[in-house]
Amino acid sequence: MGFTDQLRQFFAANEIAVRFLHGQSFFILGLAMAVQWRQRSRLELARALPWVSAFGLCQAVAIWAAIFLTVNASHFSQATLTTLHGIVVLLQLGAIISVLGFGLRLNEPVLPTTTTALFPSLVGGIGALGVIALRFVQPDPDFATAEALLRNTVLAPSALLVAYGLRQQTLQLEKPLRTERFTRAMRVVGISFALFALSDGVIAPASQIPWGSVLNETLIGVPIIAARTAIAATMAISFFIALDVFGLDADRVAQALRQAQALGAERERIGRELHDGTIQSVYAFGLMLDDAQHALQQVRTGEPEVAEAGLIRAERRIGDAMDGMSQTIADIRRYIYDLREGHGNEDLARGLIDIIAEFRMRTGLEVTWRVVGRPGPSFSAAQRHHVYQITREALSNIARHARASEISVTLEYASESSARTRVVIHDNGVGLTDAVRRSGSGLRNMRERARILEGALEVTGNGEGGTTVALSFEGSET
Numbered sequence: 001m002g003f004t005d006q007l008r009q010f011f012a013a014n015e016i017a018v019r020f021l022h023g024q025s026f027f028i029l030g031l032a033m034a035v036q037w038r039q040r041s042r043l044e045l046a047r048a049l050p051w052v053s054a055f056g057l058c059q060a061v062a063i064w065a066a067i068f069l070t071v072n073a074s075h076f077s078q079a080t081l082t083t084l085h086g087i088v089v090l091l092q093l094g095a096i097i098s099v100l101g102f103g104l105r106l107n108e109p110v111l112p113t114t115t116t117a118l119f120p121s122l123v124g125g126i127g128a129l130g131v132i133a134l135r136f137v138q139p140d141p142d143f144a145t146a147e148a149l150l151r152n153t154v155l156a157p158s159a160l161l162v163a164y165g166l167r168q169q170t171l172q173l174e175k176p177l178r179t180e181r182f183t184r185a186m187r188v189v190g191i192s193f194a195l196f197a198l199s200d201g202v203i204a205p206a207s208q209i210p211w212g213s214v215l216n217e218t219l220i221g222v223p224i225i226a227a228r229t230a231i232a233a234t235m236a237i238s239f240f241i242a243l244d245v246f247g248l249d250a251d252r253v254a255q256a257l258r259q260a261q262a263l264g265a266e267r268e269r270i271g272r273e274l275h276d277g278t279i280q281s282v283y284a285f286g287l288m289l290d291d292a293q294h295a296l297q298q299v300r301t302g303e304p305e306v307a308e309a310g311l312i313r314a315e316r317r318i319g320d321a322m323d324g325m326s327q328t329i330a331d332i333r334r335y336i337y338d339l340r341e342g343h344g345n346e347d348l349a350r351g352l353i354d355i356i357a358e359f360r361m362r363t364g365l366e367v368t369w370r371v372v373g374r375p376g377p378s379f380s381a382a383q384r385h386h387v388y389q390i391t392r393e394a395l396s397n398i399a400r401h402a403r404a405s406e407i408s409v410t411l412e413y414a415s416e417s418s419a420r421t422r423v424v425i426h427d428n429g430v431g432l433t434d435a436v437r438r439s440g441s442g443l444r445n446m447r448e449r450a451r452i453l454e455g456a457l458e459v460t461g462n463g464e465g466g467t468t469v470a471l472s473f474e475g476s477e478t
Contacts, residue, residue, distance in 0.1 A: 011223040016067060018225050023063035025232035029239055030056025036243055048105040052239070055098035062091035089143045089150075096150055100158040106165025148207035148216070156201025159193045166190035185241040192235035199228050280396040281328045284362035285321045287399075291364075292317035320361060348379050349411055351388055352423070356409055359395045365407060367395075373413035376421075377475030386449040387423060387471065390457070393442050394425040394469040402429025402467065420455070420472040432461030 011018060033053035036046075065088045073081060170186040203224055206216040217224045295317065298310030349371055356367045379387075391409065398404055404427035412422040443459065446469075450457035455473030 008223065011226055018229055019063060019067050022225060022229040022232055023060040025229065025236045026056045027060035029236040030060060032240055048102055051098050051102035051105055055095050055102060058091050058095035058098060062088050062095060065091060085143050089147055092147060093150065096155045096158065099155060099162060103158050103161030103165055106169055107161060144205040145207040145209060148204035149209055151201050151204040156197045159197035159201050163190045163194040166193065182242055185238045188238040189235060189242060192231055192238060195231045199224060199231055280392055281324060285324055288317045288321045288362060347375060348384055348387065351384055352391060352409065352411060355388055355391055363399045365399065368408040370410045372410060373415045376414045379475045383453060386453050390446050390449050390471055391423060391425060393446050397442055398427045398429060402427045404429030414475065420474050422470060422472045425469045426466065428466045431465045432459060432467045
């Protein structure tokens, strides 16, 4: 007994198992494509996945249904068998239409628009072929002639169209994705569809069409199911490997989302920095230059002694404004490039003293400074930065809205009676009016900074006038 005979006997003895694996390969392919399609993707290839899913599932059910009829043929009447065979052919027709739809979708960029628009007509033509096969040939209870005609005239060219479309899609995605694994897998899928066109499209059941007695499943002597199963398994495995590209696409979408979120957070941070630091500084420069302008008016209209004093004051105010603008320009550069590294291990009180001194210089208002307790836990550069900016914003609001004559800033370090450090800014001005509450994003930024500190911010005013801003927070070892 030759090798071919042994091979034929082996597949004859295990035909049911091999056919089941054949259907299982298509079922896995269809299910995997359905799951991937539900996950969405920006890739053009993803638009064709529903067709692949429909193809795999229809093909799998058709193969399994044919196995069922083979095993249980003795239990049904001839009329019932004919009906069930017709259902199997309809499932195969669904698979063939799915392959055609897949091919048209893949080649949509290079095909004329009219070709896609004619898809319903093509489907109708496929159905007509089946009707012709049933009408003009001798009675065929197994529908072998209809199946052979559909395979030869529609499935084979559709599978070749898919193979060509996959090649075009692979060439388009090769450079932007830069992944050799995807490229190799897609090439194998394309080759699998070309072989599928031969094994399932060209080689069909023996039929009554002119070439059906020669070009059929007995052509090669070995059951064609072996080759079909190998091709289906290769197609499913290669498609599954190619799914990595959708994972890459999802990762890039997630990365873009993270970048957008980071950009939004950075914009918010820079907005706070500009409002709490830069805008307040620019406002103070305006006050200083306004004072210099008044001093220069005294120079023009006053007595020599008054004019000299006004000139000295104007020069001092202009010099202060220029120094402040130089510092503000440096701050803006740090904000933009995120180069602000804090102030090392600077004591919180030292930074607040500098802020108060700067406020006194810019506004001419006196501020009472007081420290309660001794430094305890250290504060990170980020914590000190937020405390400084809240203090700047509070003092700036006093200068703009309060019309206060007495201002105090108190730093209360954590102690045995209180586990939290507090910074309290108080003034005896007009109080916290509705206009101040609606005056902009200052209070909102202060509360946001307190939230970042995991602290608490209380802004209160009393009926006799005056406002108190109290910030409490805990230190952290750095």
